[in-house]
Amino acid sequence: MAKTRSGELFSLLGRSKDSLGKIKRETSFFCPACGEPVILKTGAKKVPHFSHYRHCPVKPEGETETHLLGKKWLFEWLEKQGYRPQLEYFLPDLQQRADVFFERAGKKYALEFQCSPLSLSLLADRDESYRRSGIIPLWIVLDSRIRKEKGPFFSATDFLSFFIREGPASPFILAFRPDPPMFVKYVHLVPVSKSRFYYQKTTFPLSCGMKEVFRSCPPFDVSELLAVWQREVGRWLIFCHLQRSAKREPALHALYASAIHPTLLPKEVGIPVPRMHAIETHPVLWQALIWLEFFRQRPRGGTFSMEEVKTYLRRSEKTGLVRWRKPVLAEGRDPFSPVKKYLLFLAKCGFARIRGNRYVIEGKPEPLPADRWREERGKFLKEQKALILTLFH
Known part of the structure:
Protein backbone atom coordinates (compact mmCIF):
# COMPACT_ATOMS: atom_id res chain seq x y z
CA MET A 1 0.00 0.00 0.00
CA ALA A 2 1.15 3.56 -0.77
CA LYS A 3 -0.34 7.01 -1.25
CA THR A 4 -0.38 8.92 -4.49
CA ARG A 5 0.49 12.61 -4.64
CA SER A 6 -3.23 13.41 -4.30
CA GLY A 7 -3.39 11.41 -1.02
CA GLU A 8 -5.32 8.42 -2.34
CA LEU A 9 -4.34 4.93 -1.15
CA PHE A 10 -3.07 2.66 -3.89
CA SER A 11 -2.91 -1.13 -3.48
CA LEU A 12 -0.77 -3.51 -5.55
CA LEU A 13 -2.93 -6.53 -4.78
CA GLY A 14 -4.60 -8.04 -7.84
CA ARG A 15 -2.60 -5.98 -10.36
CA SER A 16 -0.45 -7.56 -13.06
CA LYS A 17 3.21 -6.67 -13.42
CA ASP A 18 2.56 -5.42 -16.96
CA SER A 19 -0.01 -2.87 -15.80
CA LEU A 20 2.26 -1.75 -12.97
CA GLY A 21 5.06 -0.90 -15.40
CA LYS A 22 3.14 2.03 -16.88
CA ILE A 23 1.88 3.19 -13.48
CA LYS A 24 5.46 3.17 -12.16
CA ARG A 25 6.60 5.54 -14.92
CA GLU A 26 3.69 7.98 -14.52
CA THR A 27 2.90 8.07 -10.79
CA SER A 28 4.78 9.11 -7.65
CA PHE A 29 4.12 7.21 -4.44
CA PHE A 30 4.59 8.00 -0.75
CA CYS A 31 4.61 5.98 2.48
CA PRO A 32 1.22 6.25 4.29
CA ALA A 33 3.04 6.12 7.64
CA CYS A 34 6.01 8.49 7.40
CA GLY A 35 5.13 10.40 4.19
CA GLU A 36 8.51 9.78 2.56
CA PRO A 37 8.76 8.86 -1.16
CA VAL A 38 8.77 5.14 -1.94
CA ILE A 39 9.78 3.10 -4.98
CA LEU A 40 7.42 0.73 -6.77
CA LYS A 41 9.38 -2.50 -7.38
CA THR A 42 8.11 -5.06 -9.87
CA GLY A 43 11.05 -7.44 -10.27
CA ALA A 44 10.86 -11.00 -11.54
CA LYS A 45 11.63 -12.69 -8.22
CA LYS A 46 9.78 -10.71 -5.55
CA VAL A 47 6.11 -9.91 -4.99
CA PRO A 48 5.41 -6.36 -6.34
CA HIS A 49 5.87 -3.98 -3.42
CA PHE A 50 6.80 -0.48 -2.33
CA SER A 51 10.22 0.15 -0.83
CA HIS A 52 11.72 3.11 1.02
CA TYR A 53 14.88 4.68 -0.35
CA ARG A 54 16.43 4.17 3.10
CA HIS A 55 14.11 2.91 5.82
CA CYS A 56 10.75 3.70 7.40
CA PRO A 57 10.96 5.17 10.92
CA VAL A 58 7.59 3.58 11.74
CA LYS A 59 8.63 0.03 10.80
CA PRO A 60 12.40 0.15 10.28
CA GLU A 61 13.08 -3.60 10.09
CA GLY A 62 11.97 -3.79 6.44
CA GLU A 63 10.16 -6.68 4.79
CA THR A 64 11.26 -9.91 3.19
CA GLU A 65 9.64 -11.71 0.29
CA THR A 66 8.23 -14.16 2.85
CA HIS A 67 6.62 -11.36 4.84
CA LEU A 68 5.12 -9.74 1.75
CA LEU A 69 3.69 -13.02 0.52
CA GLY A 70 2.38 -13.93 3.97
CA LYS A 71 0.57 -10.60 4.37
CA LYS A 72 -1.01 -11.07 0.94
CA TRP A 73 -2.35 -14.53 1.88
CA LEU A 74 -3.61 -13.38 5.28
CA PHE A 75 -5.34 -10.34 3.76
CA GLU A 76 -7.11 -12.50 1.15
CA TRP A 77 -8.00 -15.10 3.81
CA LEU A 78 -9.79 -12.46 5.89
CA GLU A 79 -11.38 -10.85 2.84
CA LYS A 80 -12.96 -14.14 1.74
CA GLN A 81 -14.60 -14.41 5.18
CA GLY A 82 -16.22 -10.99 4.78
CA TYR A 83 -14.04 -9.14 7.31
CA ARG A 84 -13.19 -6.17 5.00
CA PRO A 85 -9.53 -6.04 6.07
CA GLN A 86 -7.16 -3.15 5.42
CA LEU A 87 -3.58 -3.95 4.49
CA GLU A 88 -0.64 -2.11 6.11
CA TYR A 89 -3.03 0.10 8.06
CA PHE A 90 -1.30 3.07 9.69
CA LEU A 91 -2.45 4.13 13.18
CA PRO A 92 -1.17 7.70 13.63
CA ASP A 93 -1.94 7.86 17.36
CA LEU A 94 0.29 4.83 17.93
CA GLN A 95 2.79 5.55 15.18
CA GLN A 96 2.39 1.88 14.28
CA ARG A 97 1.46 0.15 11.04
CA ALA A 98 -0.57 -3.02 11.42
CA ASP A 99 0.09 -5.73 8.84
CA VAL A 100 -3.66 -6.29 8.48
CA PHE A 101 -6.35 -4.32 10.32
CA PHE A 102 -10.05 -5.21 10.51
CA GLU A 103 -13.17 -4.71 12.60
CA ARG A 104 -15.73 -7.30 13.61
CA ALA A 105 -18.78 -7.07 15.90
CA GLY A 106 -17.70 -3.66 17.19
CA LYS A 107 -14.14 -4.76 18.02
CA LYS A 108 -10.90 -3.71 16.35
CA TYR A 109 -8.16 -6.21 15.49
CA ALA A 110 -4.56 -5.91 14.32
CA LEU A 111 -3.20 -9.09 12.77
CA GLU A 112 0.60 -9.13 12.88
CA PHE A 113 2.62 -11.67 10.90
CA GLN A 114 6.03 -11.60 12.58
CA CYS A 115 8.95 -12.87 10.50
CA SER A 116 11.87 -10.98 12.06
CA PRO A 117 13.22 -12.06 15.48
CA LEU A 118 12.73 -8.72 17.22
CA SER A 119 13.61 -8.08 20.85
CA LEU A 120 11.10 -9.11 23.49
CA SER A 121 10.82 -5.52 24.77
CA LEU A 122 9.94 -4.14 21.32
CA LEU A 123 7.29 -6.80 20.72
CA ALA A 124 5.84 -6.22 24.20
CA ASP A 125 5.70 -2.46 23.59
CA ARG A 126 3.80 -2.93 20.34
CA ASP A 127 1.41 -5.37 21.96
CA GLU A 128 0.75 -3.01 24.87
CA SER A 129 0.21 -0.03 22.52
CA TYR A 130 -2.50 -1.92 20.68
CA ARG A 131 -4.22 -3.03 23.87
CA ARG A 132 -4.18 0.48 25.41
CA SER A 133 -5.92 1.77 22.29
CA GLY A 134 -8.65 -0.85 22.45
CA ILE A 135 -7.23 -2.89 19.58
CA ILE A 136 -6.92 -6.67 19.98
CA PRO A 137 -3.56 -7.86 18.61
CA LEU A 138 -3.48 -11.24 16.88
CA TRP A 139 0.13 -12.38 16.66
CA ILE A 140 1.17 -15.01 14.12
CA VAL A 141 4.80 -16.10 13.80
CA LEU A 142 6.57 -17.38 10.70
CA ASP A 143 6.68 -21.16 11.08
CA SER A 144 10.37 -21.46 10.16
CA ARG A 145 11.20 -19.26 13.18
CA ILE A 146 10.15 -22.15 15.42
CA ARG A 147 13.29 -24.19 15.88
CA LYS A 148 12.07 -27.77 15.94
CA GLU A 149 14.24 -30.46 17.50
CA LYS A 150 14.24 -34.23 17.12
CA GLY A 151 10.99 -35.52 18.55
CA PRO A 152 8.01 -33.30 19.48
CA PHE A 153 10.11 -30.41 20.88
CA PHE A 154 11.03 -26.85 20.00
CA SER A 155 13.49 -24.40 21.53
CA ALA A 156 11.72 -21.92 23.79
CA THR A 157 13.58 -18.68 23.06
CA ASP A 158 12.41 -15.40 24.60
CA PHE A 159 11.26 -14.33 21.12
CA LEU A 160 9.14 -17.45 20.66
CA SER A 161 7.71 -17.39 24.18
CA PHE A 162 6.09 -14.04 23.29
CA PHE A 163 3.73 -15.86 20.90
CA ILE A 164 2.35 -18.31 23.47
CA ARG A 165 -1.34 -17.57 23.93
CA GLU A 166 -4.01 -19.11 26.13
CA GLY A 167 -6.67 -21.02 24.25
CA PRO A 168 -9.94 -22.52 25.50
CA ALA A 169 -8.32 -25.97 25.76
CA SER A 170 -4.58 -25.33 25.98
CA PRO A 171 -1.83 -22.78 25.46
CA PHE A 172 -0.83 -22.52 21.79
CA ILE A 173 1.40 -20.81 19.26
CA LEU A 174 -0.14 -19.98 15.89
CA ALA A 175 2.33 -19.99 12.99
CA PHE A 176 1.97 -19.49 9.25
CA ARG A 177 3.72 -20.94 6.20
CA PRO A 178 3.37 -18.74 3.11
CA ASP A 179 4.44 -21.34 0.54
CA PRO A 180 2.32 -23.40 0.31
CA PRO A 181 -0.01 -21.27 2.46
CA MET A 182 -1.27 -22.89 5.65
CA PHE A 183 -1.59 -22.27 9.38
CA VAL A 184 0.41 -24.46 11.76
CA LYS A 185 -0.86 -24.57 15.33
CA TYR A 186 1.33 -25.88 18.16
CA VAL A 187 -0.91 -26.93 21.05
CA HIS A 188 -0.72 -28.65 24.46
CA LEU A 189 2.58 -26.92 25.19
CA VAL A 190 4.43 -28.36 28.18
CA PRO A 191 7.97 -27.28 29.15
CA VAL A 192 10.26 -30.27 29.75
CA SER A 193 13.09 -27.91 30.70
CA LYS A 194 13.79 -24.20 30.82
CA SER A 195 14.47 -23.99 27.08
CA ARG A 196 12.55 -26.92 25.54
CA PHE A 197 8.83 -27.37 24.98
CA TYR A 198 6.86 -30.48 24.19
CA TYR A 199 4.06 -29.87 21.67
CA GLN A 200 1.36 -31.51 19.62
CA LYS A 201 0.67 -30.04 16.19
CA THR A 202 -2.20 -29.50 13.78
CA THR A 203 -2.46 -27.66 10.44
CA PHE A 204 -5.24 -25.65 8.78
CA PRO A 205 -5.61 -24.78 5.09
CA LEU A 206 -6.81 -21.30 4.14
CA SER A 207 -10.28 -22.73 3.54
CA CYS A 208 -10.72 -22.84 7.35
CA GLY A 209 -12.31 -19.85 9.04
CA MET A 210 -11.03 -17.53 11.76
CA LYS A 211 -12.89 -19.25 14.60
CA GLU A 212 -11.68 -22.72 13.62
CA VAL A 213 -8.04 -21.63 13.31
CA PHE A 214 -7.88 -19.70 16.58
CA ARG A 215 -10.17 -21.74 18.80
CA SER A 216 -10.15 -25.39 17.73
CA CYS A 217 -7.76 -27.80 19.38
CA PRO A 218 -7.15 -31.56 18.86
CA PRO A 219 -7.65 -33.91 21.83
CA PHE A 220 -4.75 -34.10 24.27
CA ASP A 221 -2.70 -37.29 23.93
Whole structure:
Protein backbone atom coordinates (compact mmCIF):
# COMPACT_ATOMS: atom_id res chain seq x y z
CA MET A 1 0.00 0.00 0.00
CA ALA A 2 1.15 3.56 -0.77
CA LYS A 3 -0.34 7.01 -1.25
CA THR A 4 -0.38 8.92 -4.49
CA ARG A 5 0.49 12.61 -4.64
CA SER A 6 -3.23 13.41 -4.30
CA GLY A 7 -3.39 11.41 -1.02
CA GLU A 8 -5.32 8.42 -2.34
CA LEU A 9 -4.34 4.93 -1.15
CA PHE A 10 -3.07 2.66 -3.89
CA SER A 11 -2.91 -1.13 -3.48
CA LEU A 12 -0.77 -3.51 -5.55
CA LEU A 13 -2.93 -6.53 -4.78
CA GLY A 14 -4.60 -8.04 -7.84
CA ARG A 15 -2.60 -5.98 -10.36
CA SER A 16 -0.45 -7.56 -13.06
CA LYS A 17 3.21 -6.67 -13.42
CA ASP A 18 2.56 -5.42 -16.96
CA SER A 19 -0.01 -2.87 -15.80
CA LEU A 20 2.26 -1.75 -12.97
CA GLY A 21 5.06 -0.90 -15.40
CA LYS A 22 3.14 2.03 -16.88
CA ILE A 23 1.88 3.19 -13.48
CA LYS A 24 5.46 3.17 -12.16
CA ARG A 25 6.60 5.54 -14.92
CA GLU A 26 3.69 7.98 -14.52
CA THR A 27 2.90 8.07 -10.79
CA SER A 28 4.78 9.11 -7.65
CA PHE A 29 4.12 7.21 -4.44
CA PHE A 30 4.59 8.00 -0.75
CA CYS A 31 4.61 5.98 2.48
CA PRO A 32 1.22 6.25 4.29
CA ALA A 33 3.04 6.12 7.64
CA CYS A 34 6.01 8.49 7.40
CA GLY A 35 5.13 10.40 4.19
CA GLU A 36 8.51 9.78 2.56
CA PRO A 37 8.76 8.86 -1.16
CA VAL A 38 8.77 5.14 -1.94
CA ILE A 39 9.78 3.10 -4.98
CA LEU A 40 7.42 0.73 -6.77
CA LYS A 41 9.38 -2.50 -7.38
CA THR A 42 8.11 -5.06 -9.87
CA GLY A 43 11.05 -7.44 -10.27
CA ALA A 44 10.86 -11.00 -11.54
CA LYS A 45 11.63 -12.69 -8.22
CA LYS A 46 9.78 -10.71 -5.55
CA VAL A 47 6.11 -9.91 -4.99
CA PRO A 48 5.41 -6.36 -6.34
CA HIS A 49 5.87 -3.98 -3.42
CA PHE A 50 6.80 -0.48 -2.33
CA SER A 51 10.22 0.15 -0.83
CA HIS A 52 11.72 3.11 1.02
CA TYR A 53 14.88 4.68 -0.35
CA ARG A 54 16.43 4.17 3.10
CA HIS A 55 14.11 2.91 5.82
CA CYS A 56 10.75 3.70 7.40
CA PRO A 57 10.96 5.17 10.92
CA VAL A 58 7.59 3.58 11.74
CA LYS A 59 8.63 0.03 10.80
CA PRO A 60 12.40 0.15 10.28
CA GLU A 61 13.08 -3.60 10.09
CA GLY A 62 11.97 -3.79 6.44
CA GLU A 63 10.16 -6.68 4.79
CA THR A 64 11.26 -9.91 3.19
CA GLU A 65 9.64 -11.71 0.29
CA THR A 66 8.23 -14.16 2.85
CA HIS A 67 6.62 -11.36 4.84
CA LEU A 68 5.12 -9.74 1.75
CA LEU A 69 3.69 -13.02 0.52
CA GLY A 70 2.38 -13.93 3.97
CA LYS A 71 0.57 -10.60 4.37
CA LYS A 72 -1.01 -11.07 0.94
CA TRP A 73 -2.35 -14.53 1.88
CA LEU A 74 -3.61 -13.38 5.28
CA PHE A 75 -5.34 -10.34 3.76
CA GLU A 76 -7.11 -12.50 1.15
CA TRP A 77 -8.00 -15.10 3.81
CA LEU A 78 -9.79 -12.46 5.89
CA GLU A 79 -11.38 -10.85 2.84
CA LYS A 80 -12.96 -14.14 1.74
CA GLN A 81 -14.60 -14.41 5.18
CA GLY A 82 -16.22 -10.99 4.78
CA TYR A 83 -14.04 -9.14 7.31
CA ARG A 84 -13.19 -6.17 5.00
CA PRO A 85 -9.53 -6.04 6.07
CA GLN A 86 -7.16 -3.15 5.42
CA LEU A 87 -3.58 -3.95 4.49
CA GLU A 88 -0.64 -2.11 6.11
CA TYR A 89 -3.03 0.10 8.06
CA PHE A 90 -1.30 3.07 9.69
CA LEU A 91 -2.45 4.13 13.18
CA PRO A 92 -1.17 7.70 13.63
CA ASP A 93 -1.94 7.86 17.36
CA LEU A 94 0.29 4.83 17.93
CA GLN A 95 2.79 5.55 15.18
CA GLN A 96 2.39 1.88 14.28
CA ARG A 97 1.46 0.15 11.04
CA ALA A 98 -0.57 -3.02 11.42
CA ASP A 99 0.09 -5.73 8.84
CA VAL A 100 -3.66 -6.29 8.48
CA PHE A 101 -6.35 -4.32 10.32
CA PHE A 102 -10.05 -5.21 10.51
CA GLU A 103 -13.17 -4.71 12.60
CA ARG A 104 -15.73 -7.30 13.61
CA ALA A 105 -18.78 -7.07 15.90
CA GLY A 106 -17.70 -3.66 17.19
CA LYS A 107 -14.14 -4.76 18.02
CA LYS A 108 -10.90 -3.71 16.35
CA TYR A 109 -8.16 -6.21 15.49
CA ALA A 110 -4.56 -5.91 14.32
CA LEU A 111 -3.20 -9.09 12.77
CA GLU A 112 0.60 -9.13 12.88
CA PHE A 113 2.62 -11.67 10.90
CA GLN A 114 6.03 -11.60 12.58
CA CYS A 115 8.95 -12.87 10.50
CA SER A 116 11.87 -10.98 12.06
CA PRO A 117 13.22 -12.06 15.48
CA LEU A 118 12.73 -8.72 17.22
CA SER A 119 13.61 -8.08 20.85
CA LEU A 120 11.10 -9.11 23.49
CA SER A 121 10.82 -5.52 24.77
CA LEU A 122 9.94 -4.14 21.32
CA LEU A 123 7.29 -6.80 20.72
CA ALA A 124 5.84 -6.22 24.20
CA ASP A 125 5.70 -2.46 23.59
CA ARG A 126 3.80 -2.93 20.34
CA ASP A 127 1.41 -5.37 21.96
CA GLU A 128 0.75 -3.01 24.87
CA SER A 129 0.21 -0.03 22.52
CA TYR A 130 -2.50 -1.92 20.68
CA ARG A 131 -4.22 -3.03 23.87
CA ARG A 132 -4.18 0.48 25.41
CA SER A 133 -5.92 1.77 22.29
CA GLY A 134 -8.65 -0.85 22.45
CA ILE A 135 -7.23 -2.89 19.58
CA ILE A 136 -6.92 -6.67 19.98
CA PRO A 137 -3.56 -7.86 18.61
CA LEU A 138 -3.48 -11.24 16.88
CA TRP A 139 0.13 -12.38 16.66
CA ILE A 140 1.17 -15.01 14.12
CA VAL A 141 4.80 -16.10 13.80
CA LEU A 142 6.57 -17.38 10.70
CA ASP A 143 6.68 -21.16 11.08
CA SER A 144 10.37 -21.46 10.16
CA ARG A 145 11.20 -19.26 13.18
CA ILE A 146 10.15 -22.15 15.42
CA ARG A 147 13.29 -24.19 15.88
CA LYS A 148 12.07 -27.77 15.94
CA GLU A 149 14.24 -30.46 17.50
CA LYS A 150 14.24 -34.23 17.12
CA GLY A 151 10.99 -35.52 18.55
CA PRO A 152 8.01 -33.30 19.48
CA PHE A 153 10.11 -30.41 20.88
CA PHE A 154 11.03 -26.85 20.00
CA SER A 155 13.49 -24.40 21.53
CA ALA A 156 11.72 -21.92 23.79
CA THR A 157 13.58 -18.68 23.06
CA ASP A 158 12.41 -15.40 24.60
CA PHE A 159 11.26 -14.33 21.12
CA LEU A 160 9.14 -17.45 20.66
CA SER A 161 7.71 -17.39 24.18
CA PHE A 162 6.09 -14.04 23.29
CA PHE A 163 3.73 -15.86 20.90
CA ILE A 164 2.35 -18.31 23.47
CA ARG A 165 -1.34 -17.57 23.93
CA GLU A 166 -4.01 -19.11 26.13
CA GLY A 167 -6.67 -21.02 24.25
CA PRO A 168 -9.94 -22.52 25.50
CA ALA A 169 -8.32 -25.97 25.76
CA SER A 170 -4.58 -25.33 25.98
CA PRO A 171 -1.83 -22.78 25.46
CA PHE A 172 -0.83 -22.52 21.79
CA ILE A 173 1.40 -20.81 19.26
CA LEU A 174 -0.14 -19.98 15.89
CA ALA A 175 2.33 -19.99 12.99
CA PHE A 176 1.97 -19.49 9.25
CA ARG A 177 3.72 -20.94 6.20
CA PRO A 178 3.37 -18.74 3.11
CA ASP A 179 4.44 -21.34 0.54
CA PRO A 180 2.32 -23.40 0.31
CA PRO A 181 -0.01 -21.27 2.46
CA MET A 182 -1.27 -22.89 5.65
CA PHE A 183 -1.59 -22.27 9.38
CA VAL A 184 0.41 -24.46 11.76
CA LYS A 185 -0.86 -24.57 15.33
CA TYR A 186 1.33 -25.88 18.16
CA VAL A 187 -0.91 -26.93 21.05
CA HIS A 188 -0.72 -28.65 24.46
CA LEU A 189 2.58 -26.92 25.19
CA VAL A 190 4.43 -28.36 28.18
CA PRO A 191 7.97 -27.28 29.15
CA VAL A 192 10.26 -30.27 29.75
CA SER A 193 13.09 -27.91 30.70
CA LYS A 194 13.79 -24.20 30.82
CA SER A 195 14.47 -23.99 27.08
CA ARG A 196 12.55 -26.92 25.54
CA PHE A 197 8.83 -27.37 24.98
CA TYR A 198 6.86 -30.48 24.19
CA TYR A 199 4.06 -29.87 21.67
CA GLN A 200 1.36 -31.51 19.62
CA LYS A 201 0.67 -30.04 16.19
CA THR A 202 -2.20 -29.50 13.78
CA THR A 203 -2.46 -27.66 10.44
CA PHE A 204 -5.24 -25.65 8.78
CA PRO A 205 -5.61 -24.78 5.09
CA LEU A 206 -6.81 -21.30 4.14
CA SER A 207 -10.28 -22.73 3.54
CA CYS A 208 -10.72 -22.84 7.35
CA GLY A 209 -12.31 -19.85 9.04
CA MET A 210 -11.03 -17.53 11.76
CA LYS A 211 -12.89 -19.25 14.60
CA GLU A 212 -11.68 -22.72 13.62
CA VAL A 213 -8.04 -21.63 13.31
CA PHE A 214 -7.88 -19.70 16.58
CA ARG A 215 -10.17 -21.74 18.80
CA SER A 216 -10.15 -25.39 17.73
CA CYS A 217 -7.76 -27.80 19.38
CA PRO A 218 -7.15 -31.56 18.86
CA PRO A 219 -7.65 -33.91 21.83
CA PHE A 220 -4.75 -34.10 24.27
CA ASP A 221 -2.70 -37.29 23.93
CA VAL A 222 -1.57 -37.65 27.55
CA SER A 223 0.00 -41.06 26.89
CA GLU A 224 2.51 -39.56 24.47
CA LEU A 225 3.26 -36.72 26.88
CA LEU A 226 3.93 -39.05 29.82
CA ALA A 227 6.25 -41.26 27.77
CA VAL A 228 8.22 -38.21 26.66
CA TRP A 229 8.09 -36.67 30.12
CA GLN A 230 9.48 -39.73 31.88
CA ARG A 231 12.41 -39.95 29.46
CA GLU A 232 13.27 -36.24 29.44
CA VAL A 233 12.92 -35.68 33.19
CA GLY A 234 14.94 -38.81 33.95
CA ARG A 235 17.74 -37.59 31.69
CA TRP A 236 17.66 -34.14 33.28
CA LEU A 237 17.79 -35.54 36.83
CA ILE A 238 20.99 -37.42 35.99
CA PHE A 239 22.82 -34.71 34.09
CA CYS A 240 21.49 -31.40 35.48
CA HIS A 241 24.46 -30.89 37.81
CA LEU A 242 26.87 -31.36 34.88
CA GLN A 243 25.36 -28.57 32.77
CA ARG A 244 27.36 -25.37 32.40
CA SER A 245 24.50 -23.36 33.92
CA ALA A 246 24.24 -25.56 37.06
CA LYS A 247 26.55 -23.32 39.11
CA ARG A 248 24.25 -20.38 38.37
CA GLU A 249 21.05 -22.20 39.35
CA PRO A 250 20.01 -21.13 42.90
CA ALA A 251 17.30 -23.80 43.10
CA LEU A 252 19.89 -26.57 42.61
CA HIS A 253 22.01 -25.02 45.39
CA ALA A 254 18.92 -25.08 47.64
CA LEU A 255 18.54 -28.84 47.02
CA TYR A 256 22.19 -29.56 47.79
CA ALA A 257 21.99 -27.41 50.93
CA SER A 258 19.18 -29.76 52.03
CA ALA A 259 21.34 -32.81 51.22
CA ILE A 260 19.05 -33.88 48.37
CA HIS A 261 20.45 -35.05 45.03
CA PRO A 262 17.91 -34.39 42.21
CA THR A 263 17.54 -38.12 41.42
CA LEU A 264 16.41 -38.76 45.01
CA LEU A 265 13.55 -36.26 44.96
CA PRO A 266 10.14 -37.80 45.73
CA LYS A 267 8.34 -39.30 42.75
CA GLU A 268 5.57 -36.77 43.35
CA VAL A 269 8.02 -33.96 42.45
CA GLY A 270 8.31 -33.31 38.73
CA ILE A 271 4.74 -33.83 37.51
CA PRO A 272 3.37 -32.26 34.30
CA VAL A 273 0.55 -29.83 35.09
CA PRO A 274 -1.35 -27.33 32.92
CA ARG A 275 -0.06 -23.80 32.23
CA MET A 276 3.51 -24.63 33.33
CA HIS A 277 4.76 -22.40 30.50
CA ALA A 278 4.17 -19.45 32.85
CA ILE A 279 7.20 -20.50 34.92
CA GLU A 280 10.66 -20.37 33.35
CA THR A 281 12.39 -22.35 36.12
CA HIS A 282 12.66 -26.08 35.40
CA PRO A 283 9.41 -27.87 36.42
CA VAL A 284 11.26 -30.28 38.72
CA LEU A 285 12.97 -27.42 40.55
CA TRP A 286 9.97 -25.21 41.31
CA GLN A 287 7.97 -28.24 42.48
CA ALA A 288 10.94 -29.37 44.61
CA LEU A 289 11.02 -25.94 46.28
CA ILE A 290 7.33 -26.23 47.19
CA TRP A 291 7.93 -29.72 48.60
CA LEU A 292 10.90 -28.51 50.67
CA GLU A 293 9.18 -25.43 52.04
CA PHE A 294 5.63 -26.65 52.66
CA PHE A 295 5.86 -30.42 53.19
CA ARG A 296 9.30 -31.64 54.22
CA GLN A 297 9.92 -28.94 56.82
CA ARG A 298 6.41 -28.91 58.34
CA PRO A 299 4.69 -31.47 60.60
CA ARG A 300 1.70 -33.59 59.72
CA GLY A 301 -1.44 -31.71 60.69
CA GLY A 302 0.25 -28.38 59.92
CA THR A 303 -1.46 -25.98 57.55
CA PHE A 304 -0.59 -23.36 54.98
CA SER A 305 -2.56 -21.13 52.62
CA MET A 306 -2.22 -20.31 48.95
CA GLU A 307 -1.32 -16.76 49.97
CA GLU A 308 1.66 -18.11 51.92
CA VAL A 309 2.76 -20.05 48.83
CA LYS A 310 2.44 -16.91 46.68
CA THR A 311 4.45 -14.88 49.18
CA TYR A 312 7.17 -17.51 49.23
CA LEU A 313 7.34 -17.65 45.42
CA ARG A 314 7.43 -13.86 45.09
CA ARG A 315 10.28 -13.78 47.56
CA SER A 316 11.96 -16.61 45.65
CA GLU A 317 11.68 -14.59 42.43
CA LYS A 318 13.74 -11.79 43.98
CA THR A 319 16.51 -14.24 44.90
CA GLY A 320 16.38 -16.03 41.54
CA LEU A 321 15.05 -19.33 42.93
CA VAL A 322 11.97 -19.09 40.71
CA ARG A 323 11.67 -17.16 37.45
CA TRP A 324 8.53 -16.34 35.44
CA ARG A 325 8.13 -15.88 31.71
CA LYS A 326 7.38 -12.17 31.29
CA PRO A 327 5.36 -12.47 28.05
CA VAL A 328 2.92 -14.78 29.82
CA LEU A 329 2.62 -12.36 32.73
CA ALA A 330 1.88 -9.52 30.34
CA GLU A 331 -1.12 -11.41 29.00
CA GLY A 332 -2.90 -10.90 32.32
CA ARG A 333 -3.20 -14.58 33.20
CA ASP A 334 -2.78 -15.98 36.70
CA PRO A 335 0.92 -16.94 36.93
CA PHE A 336 0.16 -19.14 39.95
CA SER A 337 -2.26 -21.37 38.02
CA PRO A 338 0.31 -24.22 37.58
CA VAL A 339 1.18 -24.01 41.30
CA LYS A 340 -2.48 -24.39 42.24
CA LYS A 341 -2.80 -27.37 39.91
CA TYR A 342 0.27 -28.99 41.44
CA LEU A 343 -1.08 -28.55 44.99
CA LEU A 344 -4.40 -30.00 43.80
CA PHE A 345 -2.49 -33.02 42.48
CA LEU A 346 -0.76 -33.53 45.84
CA ALA A 347 -4.12 -33.21 47.60
CA LYS A 348 -5.69 -35.84 45.34
CA CYS A 349 -2.71 -38.12 46.07
CA GLY A 350 -3.58 -37.88 49.76
CA PHE A 351 -0.76 -35.60 50.95
CA ALA A 352 -3.00 -32.64 51.77
CA ARG A 353 -6.61 -31.92 52.54
CA ILE A 354 -8.16 -28.68 51.35
CA ARG A 355 -10.06 -26.99 54.18
CA GLY A 356 -11.49 -23.66 53.15
CA ASN A 357 -8.59 -21.58 51.89
CA ARG A 358 -5.95 -23.67 53.64
CA TYR A 359 -4.11 -26.92 52.96
CA VAL A 360 -3.82 -29.40 55.83
CA ILE A 361 -0.72 -31.63 55.56
CA GLU A 362 -1.76 -35.29 55.82
CA GLY A 363 1.34 -36.95 54.42
CA LYS A 364 4.87 -36.26 53.23
CA PRO A 365 6.27 -37.26 49.86
CA GLU A 366 9.45 -39.17 50.70
CA PRO A 367 12.82 -39.16 48.89
CA LEU A 368 13.41 -42.14 46.58
CA PRO A 369 16.00 -44.89 47.15
CA ALA A 370 19.16 -44.39 45.07
CA ASP A 371 18.93 -47.84 43.44
CA ARG A 372 15.26 -47.67 42.35
CA TRP A 373 14.48 -44.00 41.66
CA ARG A 374 13.97 -44.45 37.89
CA GLU A 375 11.77 -47.52 38.30
CA GLU A 376 9.67 -45.87 41.02
CA ARG A 377 9.12 -42.73 38.93
CA GLY A 378 8.03 -44.68 35.86
CA LYS A 379 5.63 -46.83 37.86
CA PHE A 380 4.14 -43.78 39.59
CA LEU A 381 3.48 -41.93 36.31
CA LYS A 382 1.62 -44.95 34.90
CA GLU A 383 -0.46 -45.28 38.07
CA GLN A 384 -1.36 -41.58 38.06
CA LYS A 385 -2.06 -41.24 34.34
CA ALA A 386 -5.82 -40.82 34.81
CA LEU A 387 -5.33 -38.28 37.61
CA ILE A 388 -2.83 -36.25 35.57
CA LEU A 389 -5.24 -36.21 32.65
CA THR A 390 -7.98 -34.72 34.84
CA LEU A 391 -5.68 -31.79 35.64
CA PHE A 392 -5.63 -30.83 31.96
CA HIS A 393 -9.43 -30.71 31.66
